[in-house]
Amino acid sequence: MTLTAQEFAFISGLVRRDAAIVLETGKEYLVEARLLPLARQLGVATVSEFVNRAQHRPEPETHRRIVDALTTNETSFFRDGEPFSQLVSTVLPDMLTRRAANRNIKIWSAACSSGQEPYTLAMVLQDAMPPGWSFDIVGTDISQEMLGRAEAGQYSQLEINRGLPATLLVRHFERNGANWRVSPALRKSVTFKRLNLAAPFPSLGPFDIVFIRNVLIYFDVQTKRSVLQRVASTLRPDGWLFLGSAETTIGIDDRFERVVTGRTSAYRLRSAPKTAPVSALGKG
């Protein structure tokens, strides 16, 4: 561990200012681990030296790359599994009834990192939606580098080995050298945009379903509230919200109510019109 307390404070200040991410003391190992590859890339031997330089010879590009390295979410296909099963068994049947008029579903995958979540949603919807229905998926992230990766839709063997059912692998991916690339059809069904959740964001949506998983945990309570508020405003009144398995809106925003579905929970706005016929739920 080479990082001094002062250097760590500089980094946590930078990340807090640019991305509203909170890095408390105790997270020095994370900074060390995440910045080492970046330091090496830029020809500097230790993280401490790298941070020192970044602090005393500030360059916006370097600062941006530091923030990117620290805000990158680990992600994988079908991460945690359950939310996607519940999407299919509870949420989509509900949507099929409510959107019968225009037969379209819009989903936002926020903080999507290298794109596995939006592509997972695309694969799930392609299988679950009846003919005549369309869906639009938007994946957003603060990091330009991650968005580039997501847009390329190319994954390593280690990445496709995790969580992705083999039947979906052969159906939606093609080998490209040592990597696997999403098929053109799957690629077309997802749009990627750069977006910083902690900053005012351009109007998006309205969405029927929002996935914002494992990113709120990094924010302080105030930022969490502000993000949830803005997410709520992009959500249709009867739309659904999915958070990470260890996250909840309880205590942060009481506009949402928790709906326990199977072994996981999803959230809806309390004011959601409960007009869907009961018999339509749970089918399929």
Add this chain to the structure above:
Amino acid sequence: MLTMVIDDSRAMRLILKRIVAQLGFEVVEASNGKEAMDYLTSTLEGGTEAPGLALVDWNMPEMNGLEFVTAVRAEPRLRSMTLMMVTTESEQSQIVRALAAGAHEYVIKPFTPDAIIDKLALLGLLPNGVAA
């Protein structure tokens, strides 16, 4: 759950055994498809517990993994056995062949323990209380 680990490499059998043993599964090893089939036949004839899961390599002498999968899927009494291939064969056409022969899942070597565990979760085979 009784699990079969079928691979002609002792090193690979050890690696896989470590992963599933941590989940509390009991493990039976075989070094090729024929040995594994002989074992399964003896459990069926002897009325003892047949494994619920098999992790199967592809390239093995005597009877390879694809042949083993085909043979198991042809036996109605082994209907409930989950077959996961764990192999270096990573061409798209090979994966398609394995799935067509009746393999339920497919893991490419090299794999991390999480890769195996995630797939077991997908198949609903993780014991309760184990996080995916």
Add this chain to the structure above:
Amino acid sequence: MTANPTEDDLRVIAEQVWSSYLDTDGASPLLPFPAQQRRDDVSASVSVTGAWRGHVVVSCSDTASRNAAAALLGIEHDDVTDDDVTDALGELANIIGGNVKSLLPEPCALSLPHVLMEKTAGRYPSVTEVCSLNGTWLDESVTVSVLESTADFAGVSAP
């Protein structure tokens, strides 16, 4: 027409193999530069036949082979036997060879691994080296090479 594998391909494959089995915590990766002394006390190879013919060879110092066996088999370095080294190196060659095979023209088949606990210079006549990765792991020499056969079916070497 598939291009031949490159050193970069070997680097990607090695990185995945190391992070999966030999360097699970990221503290001791295979560094992509030659060790002080290139050693091939132990080598494990698989042969490739079919649309492409040749060998994929993993060779390393004696110490590295024991480190690999210890890591792969989950045993103490001092408890490693020659059989352990054979099993571990053989499986590494199998996995690396299998991944190289998927970059070669289809269809190809891999042989069972052959492990030699002796110097291997000149062991493969009638081959050209397509690419190789000379690496350092825990300060020891580890090399991965892809060798393509140059002899035609009549056994006469190509000019």
